[in-house]
């Protein structure tokens with residue numbers, strides 16, 4: 013299987029150690045899944061790899077790497093809203109979908125040491141799966157990252173490098189190490205295998221509900237869930253099992269909204285957004301590397317972007333907790349954005365929101 017450069021079209025085998033193309037372009041996979049067919053779901057596999065017929069995978073290494081991630085329930089919040097409980101995962105966030113697929117690929121490719129940068133959850137997840145796969149791991153996190161996330165990352169045997177400054181400074185420090193040392197960059201943003209894992213968010217919803225709800229709200233920082241979800245939805249569309257795209261609402265932070273700002277004026281590239289501190293640390297990405305790709309989908313399918321009002325995040329979190337759902341601040345921001353969307357457009361029916369991160373992780 014090959015990677016193709018999204019900028020210059022160069023092709024390299026996926027076993028490459030190069031994080032991106034020499035021209036600076038990011039990789040995409042040269043992979044078309046076969047037509048969707050429910051009979052191709054491997055129902056004896058209790059986890060995301062039950063959808064492996066529709067995932068680009070190298071070898072059988074996933075069998076020793078998987079921890080049964082995925083298979084999260086969909087529950088009603090009220091008559092209009094469904095929640096997909098993606099914090100019911102081995103490391104308590106949806107990132108396990110992507111990390112399981114990415115680290116299975118690393119193991120199959122013989123990688124023995126990786127670095128990665130993250131606002132916390134993706135690092136947590138990559139560290140856990142590396143621990144399981146016996147791969148050395150160093151995670152770069154920005155200062156101010158929830159101490160609980162840092163403790164969890166260390167507990168998996170990974171080294172944590174706390175970088176002064178914001179999320180971009182952290183990414184830059186990590187990428188410098190990749191350039192200087194040639195170490196494998198197990199990035200949830202750069203590496204296309206991560207998105208093969210996040211595609212399963214949609215395959216699961218479709219298997220559970222036998223349909224796709226009318227509105228999907230998706231928190232979008234770097235867009236790993238957004239892009240995986242859109243790829244899987246395009247697959248279902250192309251296979252003729254759904255007849256239209258659902259209405260997708262990408263959720264950004266009011267304090268860091270480069271995609272929202274770009275979408276307001278139809279810009280192709282993410283806008284220069286001011287990045288003020290926000291409780292929604294997981295989506296505070298001022299320079300999303302795949303921003304143009306995300307925006308192109310937003311325009312192609314008439315999607316919307318909604319910001320989460322900062323002042324509404326804590327009340328939204330409390331409202332969910334009162335109903336038994338204790339989620340992290342970034343996840344409460346998705347609910348706050350849904351409420352703000354309803355305020356603007358009136359009540360909408362049949363919306364699905366992912367509960368991406370568990371509450372104890374951001375309790376500080």
Ligand SMILES: Cc1ncc(COP(=O)(O)O)c(C=O)c1O
Pocket residue numbers: 105131132133134231232233234235236237238294295297340342343368369
């Ligand atoms: C809880 C939570 N929700 C949503 C996101 C957004 O994911 P992405 O940056 O891939 O769009 C993150 C990312 O870390 C997260 O931790």
Ligand SMILES: [Zn+2]
Pocket residue numbers: 017018019020021022033034035036037
């Ligand atoms: Zn290139």
